[in-house]
Amino acid sequence: xxxxxxxxxxxxxxxxxxxxxxxxxxxxxxxxxxxxxxxxxxxxxxxxxxxxxxxxxxxxxxxxxxxxxxxxxxxxxxxxxxxxxxxxxxxxxxxxxxxxxxxxxxxxxxxxxxxxxxxxxxxxxxxxxxxxxxxxxxxxxxxxxxxxx
Amino acid sequence: xxxxxxxxxxxxxxxxxxxxxxxxxxxxxxxxxxxxxxxxxxxxxxxxxxxxxxxxxxxxxxxxxxxxxxxxxxxxxxxxxxxxxxxxxxxxxxxxxxxxxxxxxxxxxxxxxxxxxxxxxxxxx
Numbered sequence: 165x166x167x168x169x170x171x172x173x174x175x176x177x178x179x180x181x182x183x184x185x186x187x188x189x190x191x192x193x194x195x196x197x198x199x200x201x202x203x204x205x206x207x208x209x210x211x212x213x214x215x216x217x218x219x220x221x222x223x224x225x226x227x228x229x230x231x232x233x234x235x236x237x238x239x240x241x242x243x244x245x246x247x248x249x250x251x252x253x254x255x256x257x258x259x260x261x262x263x264x265x266x267x268x269x270x271x272x273x274x275x276x277x278x279x280x281x282x283x284x285x286x287x288x289x290x291x292x293x294x295x296x297x298x299x300x301x302x303x304x305x306x307x308x309x310x311x312x313x
Numbered sequence: 314x315x316x317x318x319x320x321x322x323x324x325x326x327x328x329x330x331x332x333x334x335x336x337x338x339x340x341x342x343x344x345x346x347x348x349x350x351x352x353x354x355x356x357x358x359x360x361x362x363x364x365x366x367x368x369x370x371x372x373x374x375x376x377x378x379x380x381x382x383x384x385x386x387x388x389x390x391x392x393x394x395x396x397x398x399x400x401x402x403x404x405x406x407x408x409x410x411x412x413x414x415x416x417x418x419x420x421x422x423x424x425x426x427x428x429x430x431x432x433x434x435x436x437x438x
Contacts, residue, residue, distance in 0.1 A: 199434045208434045221412045223368040239407050243366045245329035250411050253425040255433035264330050 165296035234270035260312035323371035326388035326402035334372035355379025393429035400429035
């Protein structure tokens with residue numbers, strides 16, 4: 165079953181451990197950001213859209229779906245034009261030094277080794293989970309009544 | 314020396330050519346609400362990186378003698394509706410809308426384009 169990175173905003177405790185872990189895993193640039201309001205916080209990263217604007221605007225076809233249906237960027241084809249950054253509805257793509265786009269790739273290198281993406285692995289409160297939709301649906305009712313981890 | 318022809322109608326000010334140029338011949342200048350791209354009249358290098366990389370095919374290199382004056386294009390920047398920051402050339406946003414036309418996203422739900430990428434994080438906008 166295909167597993168996805170799912171966010172449970174009500175569980176986020178604003179510790180920003182995901183940001184630190186992501187930055188460590190991806191050469192110092194975090195691809196996930198914790199957005200805070202007065203009452204709630206939640207981690208924002210690429211949602212790997214089904215109809216992805218970034219894929220449609222990229223004229224070099226540098227952005228594509230990988231075998232897990234995650235949206236990934238091929239840095240060798242990228243020209244650094246910044247169109248994908250502007251097209252993303254969630255602000256999940258940021259241009260870093262030398263105008264290279266940086267976005268969540270679902271920790272491709274870890275998942276191919278059978279591991280969990282680093283943000284889901286790190287999150288102490290279970291706000292980021294790496295599960296299939298089916299498993300997530302089943303767990304939700306019970307998990308509301310059980311302590312977090 | 315080859316002549317560099319710029320189509321001012323096609324160029325959107327994305328600065329991909331400036332990044333691609335190995336000699337930094339294409340210069341970008343950023344002002345508060347405007348951005349300018351200065352193209353040299355010609356190029357003595359044997360590369361075509363800028364031409365290959367341009368998303369709108371606005372550049373062409375020919376073997377004619379280049380003119381003396383360089384071409385400078387000015388682009389008006391779009392203002393973020395939430396925070397007021399100038400974040401991208403308006404032409405670039407128009408180009409994105411054109412590219413998104415066949416996805417079905419471009420109809421009424423395209424309002425996010427007028428927000429800067431940072432403000433798009435928030436649900437309050």
